[in-house]
Amino acid sequence: MQIRASVHRDFTIAVIDDRLYSAFIEHMGRAIYSGIHEPDHPEADERGFRRDVMSLVRDLHIPTIRYPGGNFVSAYRWEDGVGPSEQRPVRLDLAWRTRETNQVGINEFGAWAESAGIDMMLAVNLGSRGLEEARNFVEYVNHPGGTWWSDLRRSHGVENPWNVNLWCLGNEMDGPWQIGHKEAKEYGRLADETAKALRGLTPTAEFVVCGSSHDHMPSYPDWEREVLEQCYDNVDYISLHKYFGNRSGDTLDYFATIEETGRYIQTIAGVIDYVKAKKRSARDVYICFDEWNVWYHNRDEDDRRVAQWDWPEAPALLEETYNFEDALLVAGLINEFIRRSDRVRIACIAQLVNVIAPIRAERGGPAWRQTIYWPFQFASRYGRGRALRVAVDGPTYNAPNASDVQYLDIAAVHNPAEGALTFFIINRHLTEPASLDLDLHGFDGARLDMHHSMSGHDPKASNGPDRPDHIVPVPGNGLGVEDNRLRGELAPLSWHTVRLG
């Protein structure tokens, strides 16, 4: 298969917001308890956080993490998670039908995020609670001192405020399953008033309003329009969520869902533009894709277990084992986010540890990287800078989910400060290698600095505690730069990060 492509130094899509490489972690399953926090584990630090997990998290270079939910936040009482740990109440978590011990709350999580070098993006409960509790939470978290809530924080041993600047106004409020689910107009009004009040407390704060839970919701995309009509001038981002799966066993169709994601982004960008025009507003609202990942391997089985179980504490839940084709799907999604970085400012892989996560950790045992860890890590490390347009001329395929899908997926990021041009490339063809000829306009004298790839694996192969390094990027070969052209052959079903200097 012959592919001709070209990139031009001046054809910039956008300066990528570093927060495109963010993550999400929720109080559910074993994400927090025995994921990041396990006081009895041999690797636990003095606060009970696992050092082995922390080290894998740090290597992802995540700028921002969304916490504490997810569906969990819609019935969460944040006050239960502060103060002396032995006095904290055990509560029933209505979202996942489990028991929440509240041994980790905002101050423990804040300390963990700080040592991981990650900023927090906190969600307030607009399901079972409202503006008043949200306002108390922000005052506890962000006010320096001298008031009831800020002095309460100080009495809990946290002298300095956490200074959280990014706030989610609830979670998936369009979903009938959500505790405190609302109609669009009702939620839009509440989001508007809440953002207005919270901005009074933290003037620099940015707010994320809930869009649809996914692009197949019956109320999509009217939900976004109605919500934004209520709150456009007080919010900064609208959230998008989408989970992926190869349910039909058709790998090419699975990859085609990335095109569907492109349409989803395009549609919401259109809704934003529509409301902006209607309101004669001068400000922009961007997209925060704050939940995305593969989620289907155990989904039906997990639903059955949750419906039947008797409120267990930190049970295994949504512990998906990812395979090689999942890693290629994740790589393609990140490429799509890079290409749409003009509208998508923030994106959070959902989630981070154990629950639909790039990192798995056994209770009392080892932690390891799943296949999807790698494309995320390489993009997060090397995908900072300016997204460049790449013109690709090559064979395409049709699938139930989308037509005219390029077999070769390329995203390009130019980092002038580092003098680097990075390509993230996926050959989605199941059997044919791709012979690439990529014209580099405006990059005279570019040299190949680094090429890492993953290829030659069974699409269903995965990593595990017994073979943590079965699928990992290795130095690639077969590509070179000559006469300002990147040329060479890319194996079928392969992923590549190629960095030119």
Ligand code: AHR
């Ligand atoms: O990430 C798992 C769940 O998926 C989240 O709690 C919810 O927001 C979404 O439906």
